[in-house]
Amino acid sequence: MTRRDFIRKWLVYALGLLPVWLLDAYILPRYPLYGASPMLLPLAAAAVAVLEGAYSGTGFGLGVGLLWELAYPGGFGGLVFFLALAGMAMGAVSQYALSQSFPGCFICSAGVVGLLELLRVARGLLTNAAPLSALLEAAAPEFLWSLAWTPLVWLLFRYIYNRVGGTKLA
């Protein structure tokens, strides 16, 4: 694959990420379901990691993490490394243990979103923000509502993968 093909491929993936980000940041928070807004960015990282493998998953996770930290309020930097690491892990797991299919993506998405929720609950407990029950009441609907968006995100990135993914442009 030439450098030009490589850049073109990842530009298309970035374009695919754009509507996901706009939905996640500006549209869905206006219409919360039972007080919860979904997290779509980790789903995008999971979908690309499952389709493209560990190396590309790490790079895309890094990019998504940067977008999350820089474009959203209240970040402290940890998500960049977390999503890069998660991209690598999800890519490796889908290559060796699961499959590069929707069920594989769903399991990876559940894993990464679940881990994020657990970290937030743990942070809430450590900072005495609220009792465990209240933290779980916030985390559970967010987790479920986020996973409900997995098919849409998967379809979008699978469509991109079928056009430009892997070494198709080579």
Next chain:
Amino acid sequence: MKDFLRQNGILLLVIALLASILIGICTFVLSGEADPLSNIVNTVTAPVRGGIAAAADWVEGAYAYVFHRGELEDELDALRRQVGELQEKVRQGEEASRENDQLRDLLGLQARRRDFVFEAAKVTARSTANWESTLTLSKGSTAGIEAGDCVVTQTGVLVGVVAETGLNWSTVSTIINTETEIGGIVTRTYSAGVLEGDFALMNEGKLKLNYLPEGAQLVSGDEVLTSGRGEVFPSGLEVGRVEGVFTDPSGQTRYAVVTPSVALDSLIEVFVIKDFEIVE
């Protein structure tokens, strides 16, 4: 995984780690101010944010017009009646104010007055997570907005406090956010406390009035204003009304649950108090 190691995947992870550390350091050092990269990203995306907010508001308005026209007409009638009543009250208020001035002169009291310097701003985005309650405004440091400035509605109801500013955007921590901490006072009893966001109450759109004095006899419906203690925030801004008084699980202190007067979900335009002073 072999591809990962062959293609220098570890290098990508190191870059990610360094980026995390860099952002973390910037966040820590530039407390209250956006780090340069966030500033660039949010400045560049400000028109997108504004466009989406405008489009969504238009769609909601069109939906309301088509499906709730009858309700809108009823509301318009009610508002017209209300405007008439308010105009009457304004006339009465002007008369009372004139009388008040005369009494002040007579008694030789010095009038206490606060001079607010306002900056109008549009709400371009709302919280993007369920773990905080924030708003993003369409103006930032170029308009003179600074972290710590109070944000109110056009009727003077407190919305929150500016937490972070960029060039043409700023983030507001709303009054129900867990990071909020403002001095509050109950006007009926003059009981002072600290208004704090509470995680469990945040999802219900409410907040706490903590550290109530012993013997404070609050009742449901009592009005809560900012106390202005410490002169960090202006006093007399309307916050909300007491919903109930509860005892802390430790049994040591009591707190009141306050329902804010502001409807955070439907805010379109707000006013940032850039400057205020108390003339004794």
